Amino acid sequence: MKSKRELSLKNGFSLQWHITERCNWNCSHCYRDRGYNELSIDQLYRIFLQFIQFLDTFKIPPQIARLNLTGGEVFLRDDFIVFLKRIYKYNDRYRLKILTNGSLLNDEKVEMLKTLGVDAVQLSVEGMESVNDRIRGKGTFEQIVNTIEILNKNDIPVLVSVTLAKYNLKEIPQLIDFFIKLEVRRIGIRRLVPIGKNQKRLIDDMISPLEQRDFYRLRHALAKENYACGSNTKQPTFNSLCCEDGVFFQEEELVSQYDNRTIPLCGVLSNRILTVLPNGDVLPCRRLPIVLGNVLKKSLLEIWFTSELLSRIRNPENLSSVCRNCEYFELCRGGARCVSYGYFGKLDAPDPQCWKLFEQLPPDAFKVCS
Amino acid sequence: MAELVYEIDKEKVAWRKIEGEVTILDKKTAEFFNLNSTASQIWHLIQHGETVESIVKYLVKHFDIEYKIIREDVVSLMKEFSQKGFIKLHEK
Numbered sequence: 001m002k003s004k005r006e007l008s009l010k011n012g013f014s015l016q017w018h019i020t021e022r023c024n025w026n027c028s029h030c031y032r033d034r035g036y037n038e039l040s041i042d043q044l045y046r047i048f049l050q051f052i053q054f055l056d057t058f059k060i061p062p063q064i065a066r067l068n069l070t071g072g073e074v075f076l077r078d079d080f081i082v083f084l085k086r087i088y089k090y091n092d093r094y095r096l097k098i099l100t101n102g103s104l105l106n107d108e109k110v111e112m113l114k115t116l117g118v119d120a121v122q123l124s125v126e127g128m129e130s131v132n133d134r135i136r137g138k139g140t141f142e143q144i145v146n147t148i149e150i151l152n153k154n155d156i157p158v159l160v161s162v163t164l165a166k167y168n169l170k171e172i173p174q175l176i177d178f179f180i181k182l183e184v185r186r187i188g189i190r191r192l193v194p195i196g197k198n199q200k201r202l203i204d205d206m207i208s209p210l211e212q213r214d215f216y217r218l219r220h221a222l223a224k225e226n227y228a229c230g231s232n233t234k235q236p237t238f239n240s241l242c243c244e245d246g247v248f249f250q251e252e253e254l255v256s257q258y259d260n261r262t263i264p265l266c267g268v269l270s271n272r273i274l275t276v277l278p279n280g281d282v283l284p285c286r287r288l289p290i291v292l293g294n295v296l297k298k299s300l301l302e303i304w305f306t307s308e309l310l311s312r313i314r315n316p317e318n319l320s321s322v323c324r325n326c327e328y329f330e331l332c333r334g335g336a337r338c339v340s341y342g343y344f345g346k347l348d349a350p351d352p353q354c355w356k357l358f359e360q361l362p363p364d365a366f367k368v369c370s
Numbered sequence: 371m372a373e374l375v376y377e378i379d380k381e382k383v384a385w386r387k388i389e390g391e392v393t394i395l396d397k398k399t400a401e402f403f404n405l406n407s408t409a410s411q412i413w414h415l416i417q418h419g420e421t422v423e424s425i426v427k428y429l430v431k432h433f434d435i436e437y438k439i440i441r442e443d444v445v446s447l448m449k450e451f452s453q454k455g456f457i458k459l460h461e462k
């Protein structure tokens with residue numbers, strides 16, 4: 001019955017769920033921009049069951065069903081472990097990842113996570129020690145390294161996420177080398193998305209389109225040598241690209257060496273992600289801050305199904321004619337929706353770091369792009 | 371005399387037009403139902419509070435099919451919707 005294209009979730013489904021907005025760090029780049037009342041553990045559990053209902057409805061196999069729990073800092077919630085215990089009986093239905101700053105993890109907690117079906121832990125860094133500590137706070141780099149060692153000891157795969165910006169562009173090779181030696185499973189180098197209370201500063205930290213292109217070339221070269229630069233194989237695969245990397249498809253010669261996969265990278269466009277905020281608000285993606293509904297009022301399934309806005313965002317025909325007429329459109333799909341929206345304030349704008357269109361970032365970030 | 375009309379039970383269903391046709395989500399069972407184009411039109415008319423009679427008349431006017439056949443089809447579809455709990459009878 002569910003044969004319509006829009007109702008198909010053949011690419012899987014991933015829910016990013018921010019269960020608290022509280023944090024013990026105060027990173028200068030953080031997207032958090034509102035204070036929320038936290039939901040009770042019973043409310044969280046009811047929302048979790050909506051996620052399970054979602055997986056059931058679309059019969060999503062566990063290998064491509066993902067639950068990413070995050071904050072703020074999740075371990076600041078005293079009941080977080082209790083919550084993990086409560087949902088554990090459904091653990092074979094999805095892959096569970098925790099995104100944390102790691103500062104509150106110790107041996108005892110990590111051993112506990114191991115028994116609660118956590119498949120991976122993701123930590124973010126901003127650069128090597130001095131750059132990282134300038135943004136995330138003094139001593140945080142060392143804490144991250146310690147956490148990785150504890151997780152490694154307990155055999156929990158570690159993913160490291162780095163946001164590419166002016167201040168770390170030059171040290172990316174050093175950073176990759178450092179974290180490979182620490183035996184992390186994957187290093188995801190993500191685009192900087194200018195949203196939230198620090199939007200203006202984030203725009204100042206964005207690299208130019210040509211720098212973005214050169215970074216992709218470098219990453220490609222590094223990915224051939226280093227398993228951790230994007231994926232855990234020695235060859236660059238489609239999976240070694242991040243969701244924001246649509247514009248990379250312009251590098252045809254490099255792309256031809258990747259697995260021949262044609263689904264759009266952006267999870268919103270390929271209809272495989274949703275985000276829930278600490279107050280129950282639902283977004284298409286954490287980095288695309290447009291509220292679609294609230295799970296305290298309507299189920300995740302109903303919001304996903306009825307949101308005209310979501311359907312409009314997902315429809316490539318609604319993207320700018322600049323992109324629709326571009327030879328790379330089928331694969332690029334206008335690049336990263338989040339970067340375009342953050343930068344131009346428009347959902348249909350092309351990617352401001354597209355080097356086919358711009359050599360430098362377009363001058364007025366908030367100017368409407370025609 | 372008050373007329374009887376069907377009303378969509380919004381507690382039970384949500385719906386949306388996708389690719390030109392209505393898809394209904396049964397919120398209680400989390401199942402989807404795709405309507406064909408005629409059923410989609412009927413759903414649209416129910417939504418606007420039309421009586422069974424006026425729905426039939428509308429369809430007779432727009433399709434070159436006998437009144438009796440259309441009436442049977444509409445009544446049977448309404449029965450199905452009603453059995454599934456998608457619509458309820460109420461007085462206009």
Ligand code: SF4
Nearest residue numbers: 243244266267285338
């Ligand atoms: S909106 Fe941005 S971060 Fe979200 S899935 Fe798309 S490209 Fe990725």
Ligand code: SF4
Nearest residue numbers: 323326332334351354
């Ligand atoms: S013009 Fe648009 S579709 Fe073409 S490469 Fe640039 S962002 Fe992608």
